[in-house]
Amino acid sequence: MTTPEPHVAESAVRAGPGGLELRGLRKAYGPTVAVGGVDLTVPAGSFFGLVGPNGAGKTTLLSMAVGLLAPDAGDAAVLGHSVWQPASTNLAKQALGVLPSGLALPGRLTGRELLTYLGLLRGLTAPVVAARCDELLDVLGLADAGGAMIADYSTGMVKKIGLAVAVLHGPRVLVLDEPLEAVDPLSAMTISAVLRGFTRRGGTVMMSTHVMALVEQLCDRVAVMDHGAIVRAGTLDQVAGPLGLEQAFLDAIGSGPVERELSWFAC
């Protein structure tokens, strides 16, 4: 058994002004603590990966961070603006783009109709909305699906239109919950390219995922979450170490290699 990597102190993450700061976020469902008082800083301009096993609390944490789920305690701040304080929540949401997991989009609208509706709802002018719609649908490969309703989209198309929704208004911080789950490789490459371009221009991305290869490819910082707590956080090199991110992840959650087989499988 390998020696676990030493836990990286939270203070090492605070390398610059926070694009997204999570302070003491906590959520319990009855006796089950889904998120137990998480403090985390996503530096501005970073591409931050949040990894963890199923049920670790990633979606709950991100939902509280972006204002979609009321925390039992704690707060989140986007570029210094509190998400949960009434006086600053609108400023936070103006700077924030969100791609949640498990929440619906209006299936009876086409992709263009959805983007037009949301762009105008955000106060963008009609010409700006139209121009951005055209560019987004073209860049994301959805131009040919202009007339199809979202209810008929494939999984990859839904993720891409969701990303379009998140970036339409020009946010400075993106929070994406499993943006590439069940997405085909071509769609994944498209989404990755858009996100890399976003961070190159100074944007901040926080992304949850199960795919370690994706984190190693895109992220410069990573946090490992397990049982509602951050068990390891830091730069990619700090967390992955010499053994690689997947081994570091397994060590962080206290799991060894899985080699079990099912007894009724034929030899």
Add this chain to the structure above:
Amino acid sequence: MVRLLIALRGTITRNQLARGSTAAIWTAVGFGLASAAGTLLIGIVHGPSVSGSLDRVSAVLLLWLAGQLAQAALNGGDAALRPELLALLPLDRRRLAWALLLVGMCDPALVIVAIAYCAVIAVAAGLGVAAVVVAAAGVAGLLVLTSVAVSLAGGTLGPGARRGRDLGTVVVAVAISFLAVAATLLPGLLSRLQAGRWPGLAVAVRVLPSGWPGDAVGAAYRGQWPLAAAALAAPLVLAALLAAAWPGILARRMTMSGGSSHRADHAGRRRLLPATPAGAVAAKEIRLWLRDPVRFTCMLIGLIVGVGAAIIPRLAAGTSGLLPFSGPLTVVIIGACATNLYGNDGSSLWLIIATPRAAAADVRGRQLALLLLVAPFAVAETVALTAWSGQHALWPWALGLLIALVGGAAGLAPLASLVSVQPLDEGGNPTPVWSLKVHIALIVVALTAAPAAAVLALGSISHHSVVSWLGVAVAAATGAAFVIAGGRAAARRLAARQVGVLRVLAA
């Protein structure tokens, strides 16, 4: 397999009930039991004519049977035990089909239907023991037929292909509309049937399957035992024929592929609504009202029932008094259906939460969409039918109630949509509690016209047309007040509670 499927359905139902609102569910059950008890009372309190009494009960049982079929077609059958759950299992389709039919006969909802059907037994109670035995057998046979027919109705128009489901929903909407029209005319129909004053309708209700238990009781009362036996056997024979077709229908449903629809891409198309946040919401809402089957169904039902309930008495009995009220009735129905908009939209509410300052625009946009959709055809309907009625003294009533109700419906819709939010079921269909909320909303929406109606009534009683037309002014004032105050209250409530509402919808 039957025991396993019953246990599976029981587990799913228990988990669904645990996640839902207990009070709302029990209220829905209470409503069903009250309706069934009312039907039973129709059988208990009947006139001296045996034939007339049986005709009356048969007419009401027809509404129950048709209602069960329409509900199943709208919901795609059993909400807990969807056949699609079992599609990938290597089960013999014929064996599965028979098992699902038997499971359907164990549906607790059939208890409520059985209580209603016992109205036949109540009529037979005064005709002797033999008549009661025949009535009980007839009710049992009709229950079997109902259960089998419900399975087929759900399977035929079930949630397989989305386009097929959308079309099925529209068909069901038309059927429900005609049922609702018949229900509104029920008291008059029943009294005519009891008195034997409508032979044609009496024959129609007795010829249909819901009338066969009544036919059996009547034949037994007259000593016509072969006819009684035939009437008892008929529902079972029909059930057997339907059951024979069920395996094929089930197989088709379980392998139905999802079709996609394609709309023209409207890039560059000229906007008809202002390019403002509220205008954007209104445009979105209008599209959803026209494309979403649940909403479109409601509009269709409102239009058909509103027009049908007024026109049928005119055509059947020359009664013109209801024609001016067709438009107001349409508005009440559509307004009631619009009291669960956020529930119908599901977890897409997150888009509003994630957008700064969107709550007020969302509320105003929804109100604007409702006004734009409902007002034009309600006005046209009211003007045309009031003119046709020749009831010139009723113009203030027609216009006053219409204006009050349009404002009341638009004012209440977003606010009521944030009270007791009812998510659709996993298949995107209305739940029984959703239906209950809409039924209650019918009364609440109608009450928004109460102030105007009071002034209109004063004008009619005093025979002062000035007072009557003052009622129209009162209607305009109350309508506007409901729109403005209701919208403000809804926007405040949405801004304050939107995260909590999302939690309910995303559960």
